[in-house]
Amino acid sequence: xxxxxxxxxxxxxxxxxxxxxxxxxxxxxxxxxxxxxxxxxxxxxxxxxxxxxxxxxxxxxxxxxxxxxxxxxxxxxxxxxxxxxxxxxxxxxxxxxxxxxxxxxxxxxxxxxxxxxxxxxxxxxxxxxxxxxxxxxxxxxxxxxxxxxxxxxxxxxxxxxxxxxxxxxxxxxxxxxxxxxxxxxxxxxxxxxxxxxxxxxxxxxxxxxxxxxxxxxxxxxxxxxxxxxxxxxxxxxxxxxxxxxxxxxxxxxx
Amino acid sequence: xxxxxxxxxxxxxxxxxxxxxxxxxxxxxxxxxxxxxxxxxxxxxxxxxxxxxxxxxxxxxxxxxxxxxxxxxxxxxxxxxxxxxxxxxxxxxxxxxxxxxxxxxxxxxxxxxxxxxxxxxxxxxxxxxxxxxxxxxxxxxxxxxxxxxxxxxxxxxxxxxxxxxxxxxxxxxxxxxxxxxxxxxxxxxxxxxxxxxxxxxxxxxxxxxxxxxxxxxxxxxxxxxxxxxxxxxxxxxxxxxxxxxxxxxxxxxxxxxxxx
Numbered sequence: 001x002x003x004x005x006x007x008x009x010x011x012x013x014x015x016x017x018x019x020x021x022x023x024x025x026x027x028x029x030x031x032x033x034x035x036x037x038x039x040x041x042x043x044x045x046x047x048x049x050x051x052x053x054x055x056x057x058x059x060x061x062x063x064x065x066x067x068x069x070x071x072x073x074x075x076x077x078x079x080x081x082x083x084x085x086x087x088x089x090x091x092x093x094x095x096x097x098x099x100x101x102x103x104x105x106x107x108x109x110x111x112x113x114x115x116x117x118x119x120x121x122x123x124x125x126x127x128x129x130x131x132x133x134x135x136x137x138x139x140x141x142x143x144x145x146x147x148x149x150x151x152x153x154x155x156x157x158x159x160x161x162x163x164x165x166x167x168x169x170x171x172x173x174x175x176x177x178x179x180x181x182x183x184x185x186x187x188x189x190x191x192x193x194x195x196x197x198x199x200x201x202x203x204x205x206x207x208x209x210x211x212x213x214x215x216x217x218x219x220x221x222x223x224x225x226x227x228x229x230x231x232x233x234x235x236x237x238x239x240x241x242x243x244x245x246x247x248x249x250x251x252x253x254x
Numbered sequence: 255x256x257x258x259x260x261x262x263x264x265x266x267x268x269x270x271x272x273x274x275x276x277x278x279x280x281x282x283x284x285x286x287x288x289x290x291x292x293x294x295x296x297x298x299x300x301x302x303x304x305x306x307x308x309x310x311x312x313x314x315x316x317x318x319x320x321x322x323x324x325x326x327x328x329x330x331x332x333x334x335x336x337x338x339x340x341x342x343x344x345x346x347x348x349x350x351x352x353x354x355x356x357x358x359x360x361x362x363x364x365x366x367x368x369x370x371x372x373x374x375x376x377x378x379x380x381x382x383x384x385x386x387x388x389x390x391x392x393x394x395x396x397x398x399x400x401x402x403x404x405x406x407x408x409x410x411x412x413x414x415x416x417x418x419x420x421x422x423x424x425x426x427x428x429x430x431x432x433x434x435x436x437x438x439x440x441x442x443x444x445x446x447x448x449x450x451x452x453x454x455x456x457x458x459x460x461x462x463x464x465x466x467x468x469x470x471x472x473x474x475x476x477x478x479x480x481x482x483x484x485x486x487x488x489x490x491x492x493x494x495x496x497x498x499x500x501x502x503x504x505x506x507x508x509x510x511x512x513x514x
Contacts, residue, residue: 028430028432028433029432031432031433031436032432032433032435032436035436035439035440038440039439039440039445039446042446042450042451042452043299043446043450046307046308046450047299047302047303047307048302048303049302050295050298050299050302051298051302171280172280172283172284175284175287176284176287179287179288179291180287180291183291183292183295184295187294187295187298188294192290
């Protein structure tokens with residue numbers, strides 16, 4: 001077993017240690033996600049269709065978003081904490097280990113609460129997604145793209161702390177991408193819409209993968225895969241460049 | 255009741271909030287993004303229904319969202335969790351040594367912390383709304399909305415203390431804020447006007463205190479001149495403060511802290 005596998009097993013054991021709390025948090029998150037489904041059902045029941053979006057499309061978007069987002073925030077929970085860890089000088093222990101630092105940090109912590117998102121997303125897809133082998137494959141591929149883009153984006157904005165110190169930008173970026181990702185993207189036009197495909201790539205963590213499940217388009221799929229590669233690369237490069245500037249007060253508590 | 259202590263708690267919390275410009279910037283920036291996003295969604299929805307939806311115009315819906323988001327984003331919705339943690343860890347025991355009600359000081363301090371955020375949300379929300387959809391349909395109602403926002407925040411803070419007080423008995427309030435938050439989002443009318451809900455659910459929402467926390471100021475901001483909403487909010491505020499005080503009074507008698 002290599003170091004990363006052992007670290008991941010340790011993180012799993014830590015999350016599983018309090019089993020009652022583990023299941024409680026998952027249940028709470030599932031109820032939380034269910035409320036969003038209720039909101040969208042009520043909205044489209046009253047409104048009908050908004051720029052091509054209806055109940056089925058928005059629920060597919062929610063299924064992808066919760067599945068991909070749950071993987072990132074649940075399994076790679078530290079993706080959201082990179083900025084804080086860097087600003088507080090809490091990477092010392094990770095630097096001393098014979099494993100890639102970024103990979104170690106990402107698999108070091110599991111957040112049970114967000115695993116509820118993934119469970120919910122999969123169940124929602126099974127319930128409303130008319131699963132067939134091809135649709136299941138697209139759902140899994142789309143969720144993987146969503147998770148990769150979100151992880152890359154969170155690492156990228158978190159790494160800004162290496163350069164400018166503690167800042168609230170990463171928290172704002174996190175909330176922005178999740179919020180923009182959860183709404184029908186076609187509501188936006190012009191520069192706002194362009195931003196959601198580039199600076200804050202919210203389109204790629206939900207709307208685009210959801211569209212691929214409903215109507216596969218090779219060009220769109222290639223674009224989404226390219227976005228995943230680009231943001232993953234940007235995240236890794238920004239983190240490694242930032243690590244060269246990293247300083248701390250010798251803190252050992254990762 | 256020693257009002258001087260409450261004033262001090264309020265003032266200290268306000269000054270502390272003003273000295274955290276980073277979180278202030280994030281909160282206001284996020285508020286603007288949310289209003290732009292959700293407001294646009296409702297505006298587009300109204301436009302696809304010949305300009306009105308459940309009696310609300312596109313302009314009114316945008317102002318509705320600006321007000322409802324102000325009411326909820328000016329305070330920490332994780333307050334339930336934070337209070338619960340203080341109860342479970344025993345940190346609250348120190349506060350019980352003061353010659354004044356624990357819950358009263360906490361509500362005063364939270365209100366103090368919320369006021370600067372509320373003012374910045376009102377200013378930012380007004381600016382965004384004016385730019386995107388123009389002035390409110392009824393200026394008088396919009397002005398009442400500002401008073402209603404203060405009552406909404408007080409109701410929300412009191413309700414979160416009442417909700418979190420359960421930690422005295424079950425020793426855990428983690429994650430329950432998610433559920434509380436969703437009550438405010440849907441039954442409180444933060445995400446959507448309660449007139450959009452199915453009739454039965456709308457009646458349930460009207461009977462619950464959550465409408466005092468988001469729907470009331472939002473309805474006024476949307477241009478409906480209904481001053482009676484302020485009376486409803488005031489009544490709920492009295493009830494919620496009473497419930498919070500009773501919960502803490504009963505809970506404090508059960509509290510056992512080891513060490514300290």
